[in-house]
Amino acid sequence: MTSPIAGGVDCDLHPAVPHLTSLLPYLDDYWRDQVTTRGMTDLISQSYPPNSPISARPDWRPAKGKPGSNLADLQAQALDPFGVSFGICNPLFGVQMVFSEDMAVAFTRALNDWLVREWLDKDDRLRGSIVIPLQSVEKSVAEIERCAQDKRFVQVLMLVMGDMPLGKRAYWPIYAAAERLGLPIGIHAGSSYHHPPTSVGWGSYHIEDYVAQAQAFQTQLTSLIVEGVFVRHPKLKMVMLESGFTWLPPYLWRLHKFWRGIRMETPWVDRSPLEIVRSNIRFSLQPVDAPPEPEVLNRLFDHMQSDELLLFSTDYPHWQFDGDVALPDGISSDLVKKIMIDNPLATYTRLKEPVRA
Amino acid sequence: MNVQFREGPGAASSAETSVPAKTAIADCDIHPVRATATELHPFLATRWHEHLGTYGKHPYQGMMEGPPYPKAQPNASRRDAYPPEGGPQGSSLSFMQQQHLDPNNVVLGVLNPLATGQGIRNHELAAAICSAINDWQIDKWTSKDARLKGSIVVANEDGPAAAAEIRKRGGDTNFVQVLLLSRTVEPLGQRRYWPIYEAAEEVGLPVGIHAFGFGGNPITASGWPSFYIEEMVGHSQCQQAVLSSLVLEGVFDRHPSLKMIMIEAGFGWAPSLSWRLDKNWKRLKSEVPHVKRLPSETIREHIWWTTQPMEDPERRDHLFDLIEWVGWDKLLFATDYPHWDFDEPSRVLPPGVSDENREAFYFGNAKKLYGLA
Numbered sequence: 043m044t045s046p047i048a049g050g051v052d053c054d055l056h057p058a059v060p061h062l063t064s065l066l067p068y069l070d071d072y073w074r075d076q077v078t079t080r081g082m083t084d085l086i087s088q089s090y091p092p093n094s095p096i097s098a099r100p101d102w103r104p105a106k107g108k109p110g111s112n113l114a115d116l117q118a119q120a121l122d123p124f125g126v127s128f129g130i131c132n133p134l135f136g137v138q139m140v141f142s143e144d145m146a147v148a149f150t151r152a153l154n155d156w157l158v159r160e161w162l163d164k165d166d167r168l169r170g171s172i173v174i175p176l177q178s179v180e181k182s183v184a185e186i187e188r189c190a191q192d193k194r195f196v197q198v199l200m201l202v203m204g205d206m207p208l209g210k211r212a213y214w215p216i217y218a219a220a221e222r223l224g225l226p227i228g229i230h231a232g233s234s235y236h237h238p239p240t241s242v243g244w245g246s247y248h249i250e251d252y253v254a255q256a257q258a259f260q261t262q263l264t265s266l267i268v269e270g271v272f273v274r275h276p277k278l279k280m281v282m283l284e285s286g287f288t289w290l291p292p293y294l295w296r297l298h299k300f301w302r303g304i305r306m307e308t309p310w311v312d313r314s315p316l317e318i319v320r321s322n323i324r325f326s327l328q329p330v331d332a333p334p335e336p337e338v339l340n341r342l343f344d345h346m347q348s349d350e351l352l353l354f355s356t357d358y359p360h361w362q363f364d365g366d367v368a369l370p371d372g373i374s375s376d377l378v379k380k381i382m383i384d385n386p387l388a389t390y391t392r393l394k395e396p397v398r399a
Numbered sequence: 400m401n402v403q404f405r406e407g408p409g410a411a412s413s414a415e416t417s418v419p420a421k422t423a424i425a426d427c428d429i430h431p432v433r434a435t436a437t438e439l440h441p442f443l444a445t446r447w448h449e450h451l452g453t454y455g456k457h458p459y460q461g462m463m464e465g466p467p468y469p470k471a472q473p474n475a476s477r478r479d480a481y482p483p484e485g486g487p488q489g490s491s492l493s494f495m496q497q498q499h500l501d502p503n504n505v506v507l508g509v510l511n512p513l514a515t516g517q518g519i520r521n522h523e524l525a526a527a528i529c530s531a532i533n534d535w536q537i538d539k540w541t542s543k544d545a546r547l548k549g550s551i552v553v554a555n556e557d558g559p560a561a562a563a564e565i566r567k568r569g570g571d572t573n574f575v576q577v578l579l580l581s582r583t584v585e586p587l588g589q590r591r592y593w594p595i596y597e598a599a600e601e602v603g604l605p606v607g608i609h610a611f612g613f614g615g616n617p618i619t620a621s622g623w624p625s626f627y628i629e630e631m632v633g634h635s636q637c638q639q640a641v642l643s644s645l646v647l648e649g650v651f652d653r654h655p656s657l658k659m660i661m662i663e664a665g666f667g668w669a670p671s672l673s674w675r676l677d678k679n680w681k682r683l684k685s686e687v688p689h690v691k692r693l694p695s696e697t698i699r700e701h702i703w704w705t706t707q708p709m710e711d712p713e714r715r716d717h718l719f720d721l722i723e724w725v726g727w728d729k730l731l732f733a734t735d736y737p738h739w740d741f742d743e744p745s746r747v748l749p750p751g752v753s754d755e756n757r758e759a760f761y762f763g764n765a766k767k768l769y770g771l772a
Contacts, residue, residue, distance in 0.1 A: 095682045203620040210625065233620065240640035241618045241633065242586045246648065249683040250586070253643050253675055254620065257636035261619035264632050269625060286675060292667025292721065293635075295712045300631050303740060304471045307626055316713075331675040338724075345717050361682060 044369040046354075048125035050382030051393065054230075054283050054326045054355035055120060055168075057161050058110035059085075059135040059153065068152035068159075073145075085136035085149070089232045089255075090360070094248060099361040109359040113164055120358040121167055124368060128386075128393055130169045130196060130228075131161055132283060137173060138201050138234040146175035147185070154189050162194045169393065171199035171228050179212055183219045190223040196392040197226045197281065202258045203233030209262075209269030217275050224391050226279035226324075229262060231255040256331070259285040260293050263323065267297070270310045272322045279389050280323050284357055287325040288332050291345035294319060320348050324389050326355035327369070327381060328362040336372020343377070353389060354382040422758075424744055425507040425765035427705045428609070428662055428733035429495075429547070431540055432474075432514070434486035442531035442538075447524060458518045459584065459615035468627040472739040480737035488737040492543055499736045500546060503744050507765060508547045509575060509733075510536055511609050511662065515552045517580050518613035525554035530564055533574070541573040548769070550578035550607060556614075558594035565595065569602025575769040576605045580612025581634065581664065587641045588648030596654050605658035605703070605768060608641060610634035638664035639672050642698065646676060649689035651701045658768065659702055663735060666704035670724040673698050699726060703768055705733035706760070707742040715749045727756045731765045 059065065062084045066074050076082070090097040098109030102119050110116065121129050137149040150173045157170045172189040174182035189195045198220050206212065208229065220227050232255075238244045239251045239258070259282050272278065297315045305311060311318075332339045343349070356368050369378060387393055433439060440448055460467050472478060474487050480498065482491030489495065500508060516528030529552045536549035551568045553561035568574050577599045585591060587608065599606045611634060617623045618633040638661055651657060676694035680687070704725065712718050722730065734742050748760060765771075 095685075096679065205622060207619050207621050207624045207629070237620055237622050238616055239620050240586060240644075241616055241620070241637040242581070242583050242614055242640050242644070243616045245586050245640070245644055246589065247683075247686055249679050249686055250640075250643055250647055252679055252683075253647075253672075254640055256671070256675055257639045258620040260636045261624070261629070261633055262621065264629050265619070265621075265624050268628055286671070288674060289668055289671040291712065291717065292665070292671070292710060295667060295710055296635060296665055296708075297632050299708060299711045300628050304628050304631070307471065307628055329675075329678065331671055331678055333674055333677075341720050345712070345720070347713075 043367055044371055044373050044378060046124045046366070046369060047378060047382055050124065050126045050354050051386035051390070052120060052124060052126045052129040052356050052358070053281065053353040053386055054328065054357050055116065055129045055131050056110045056134050056357070056359060057116065057131050057157070058108040059133065059156065060107055060111045065149065065152040065156055068155045069148055073148040085139065087134065087136035087139060087232060088235070088248070089251065090134060091248065096252060096361050098359045099364070102359040113161060116358065117165060120356050121165070123366060124356060127167060128169055129167055130171060130390070131157060132171045132199055132228060132230055133157060133173055134230065134232060138176060138204065138232070141177070143175060143177035143181060146177040147181045150175045150185060154185070158192065158194070169194050169196045171195065171197045172225070173199050174216070176200060176204055179215055183215050186216065186219045186223065186225070190225060193392055193395055193397045195225070196390045197228045199228045199230060201232040201234060202229050202255060202262055202285070203237065203239060205234060205236050207262065207265035209265030209267070209271050211269065214271070214274065217271055217278055221275045221278040226281050226389055228281045228283050229259070230283040231285060255284070256286045256289055260289065263293070263319070264297060267315050267318050268308045268311060270308070272318050273310050273312060278322060281353065281389060282323065282325045283355070284329065284360070285325055286329055286331040287346070287352065288330070288342050290319070290325070291342070320350070323351070324353050324385065325351055326357070327352050328355045328357040330370050332370070334371070336370070339370055340372060343373070349377055349380050350385055350388070352381045353386045421504040421744070422761065423504050423506040424732055424761040425509070426503070426505045426734050426736065427509045427660070427731040427765055428707060429508045429510050429736050430489050430738060431510045431512055431536065432487050432489035433535070434490035439528070439531050439535055442534040443527060447527050450524060457520050459520055459613040468630045471627060475739055476737045477739055477741055492540060495736070496544065499734070500544070506546055506762070507769070507771060509769070510540055510547055510549050511578055511607065512536065512550070512552055513580070513609070513611065517552065517555045518582070522554055522557040522560065526557060526560040526564065529554050533564070533568055537573045548575040549573050550576050551604070552578050553595065555579050555595070556584055556591070558591050562594035562598035565598035565602060565604070569604065574604070575771070576607045576660065579606060579608045581608050581610050581637050581641050582612035582616070583614040586644030588644030588646070588650050593650070596650055596657055600654045600657045605660055607660040607662050608638070609662040610638055610664040634663070635665040635668055639668055642672065642702070643676060646694045646697055647687055647690060649687070651697045652689060652691050657701060660705060660731065661702060662705045663707060663733070665708070665710060666706070666725050666730065667710040667721055669698065669704065670721065703729050703731055703764070705731045706747065707733040707735045708740050709742050709747045715751060718749065719751070727759055728764055730760050731768065732761045
């Protein structure tokens with residue numbers, strides 16, 4: 043087993059909102075009334091059915107309530123055992139699924155305030171991601187600017203499956219705000235379910251949706267690269283969260299080849315996709331979609347041709363590994379230090395800044 | 400695809416530049432094209448000529464003419480592949496022989512017609528055009544050159560009609576596979592397509608799934624992207640969803656002798672997808688009790704891959720790792736003639752491959768799969 047080292051950063055933790063009604067204290071009168079009068083149901087995304095095996099490790103599943111909804115559990119099961127200095131909270135409450143931009147604004151604002159009050163205020167190791175109402179780009183920028191004043195917010199969070207490919211120019215004000223404020227954009231597995239989860243429509247099974255997340259990351263990377271996001275915003279970092287990473291090398295070989303063949307279509311892309319990924323894109327460690335043999339995994343790391351791409355994550359409370367084996371077998375101690383400490387600190391620059399000015 | 404940055408008078412056909420006699424190869428992805436709009440008429444009822452003239456094909460996309468994303472070249476084809484007698488690239492047997500089959504010593508060429516009845520919303524029209532295309536393949540191509548073999552194209556959204564066409568053609572040695580396109584209305588593992596697999600297994604033909612087509616769904620899970628390159632690269636993500644569906648719906652559990660070929664969608668993603676499927680199948684087995692085996696084992700046993708556009712890492716050892724994981728016995732060489740991203744046979748495999756693997760890659764695997772002497 044590869045042992046974790048102290049002082050790392052866990053880049054993908056999922057604190058759960060117990061129920062939509064938990065946000066009532068953070069909503070204004072109108073929306074509090076809407077939630078209760080209309081009898082709104084909880085916003086649980088079918089990306090993570092609470093009882094699905096992947097949604098919580100058996101020994102991380104609480105006796106009652108949603109997995110990840112209890113701070114003491116998160117401390118005892120994720121922060122303490124892996125000895126991390128920081129843990130980044132990425133709430134997966136299903137606010138991206140709603141269709142009304144007004145409702146999305148109210149819920150994301152409440153969600154971000156809830157995260158501060160119920161989590162970040164209660165453990166100094168915790169940091170947050172700003173969940174945005176992507177139904178409106180203008181309101182998303184406003185929410186980023188509002189939350190970014192609190193230095194404990196270290197990134198902006200989006201889902202990998204949404205209304206439009208993420209490179210589309212309409213989204214660029216979000217990227218401008220993030221770059222200006224020193225916030226990476228985290229793109230997490232999950233869907234607004236405004237489109238089918240695959241390019242051939244709706245699959246029959248939960249497992250199909252989950253496997254398809256990796257393909258969605260691939261199409262989003264293509265979009266971000268060829269639309270020119272990193273030409274316009276060269277300092278912007280994006281982090282693929284719960285994306286898997288073993289697909290990256292062959293995906294890039296292909297994108298690179300087609301870019302060489304038809305770059306006349308997107309002439310503003312002034313660096314190769316390989317270079318853009320190495321400078322601007324990072325990946326959370328879990329899930330490791332690879333066979334258990336260390337020699338194969340080390341070949342895969344060699345195919346990635348960079349030791350700066352991966353950021354440590356447990357994906358708590360999702361079930362990606364058993365026991366303490368958050369780090370796969372057979373990786374070098376140098377790489378462990380890069381993955382756990384150096385790469386996250388280089389990516390999330392706010393982690394090195396004082397929380398209060 | 401062999402990317403060339405310089406073009407000059409010397410950059411003519413490869414036939415003029417290559418010196419030694421070439422070893423025999425199989426080309427498992429050749430695209431035959433109609434020279435004129437009326438070329439199909441002898442095989443199609445008058446009713447359907449008139450229908451097409453009045454209403455068009457009415458496909459699962461908006462454009463009356465051409466594809467939604469403009470290609471990088473006219474007809475997505477090589478600029479040097481226009482036949483001297485006129486017509487679009489890939490529409491002349493004699494020029495295909497002269498430019499490709501003879502100089503590259505292609506002894507088996509598998510035809511994959513793309514502009515057929517697939518991806519058409521009127522399923523009766525779809526079946527009529529597909530059947531006509533099958534007659535046309537025999538008439539214009541396979542009966543005239545024994546090296547060429549056809550693909551049974553079928554109305555892919557109408558399972559029973561597709562199965563009937565497969566059974567009708569199944570014993571005909573002009574055909575060596577059933578052809579589907581990847582972009583369908585629903586994932587190809589779903590029930591509406593099961594009659595296709597049942598019929599293919601029954602007549603003993605493999606099913607090829609070629610990247611491309613129209614099924615009405617955007618190529619990304621976040622809607623329609625802006626550029627042709629996104630569609631081109633996206634085909635390999637689409638094919639991953641197709642293969643996931645086939646495995647997770649239990650198609651290979653129900654049809655243990657069924658063989659499938661992933662055509663022009665890459666094979667680099669096969670290992671990572673297999674590992675991801677394995678990992679999640681172990682967790683989520685209870686949702687798919689009909690899936691009895693590790694997905695990676697099913698894929699290793701049932702799936703073949705055409706090579707073009709060849710995976711092209713910076714380092715040769717990375718390519719060899721990849722092929723070890725996929726299997727030297729599962730790759731089928733293809734050029735994609737006459738398309739612009741044609742893979743030139745002599746430049747596809749780097750040095751350092753054993754004679755045995757090289758022979759399997761260029762010819763042996765195809766010969767075995769298609770059951771040809």
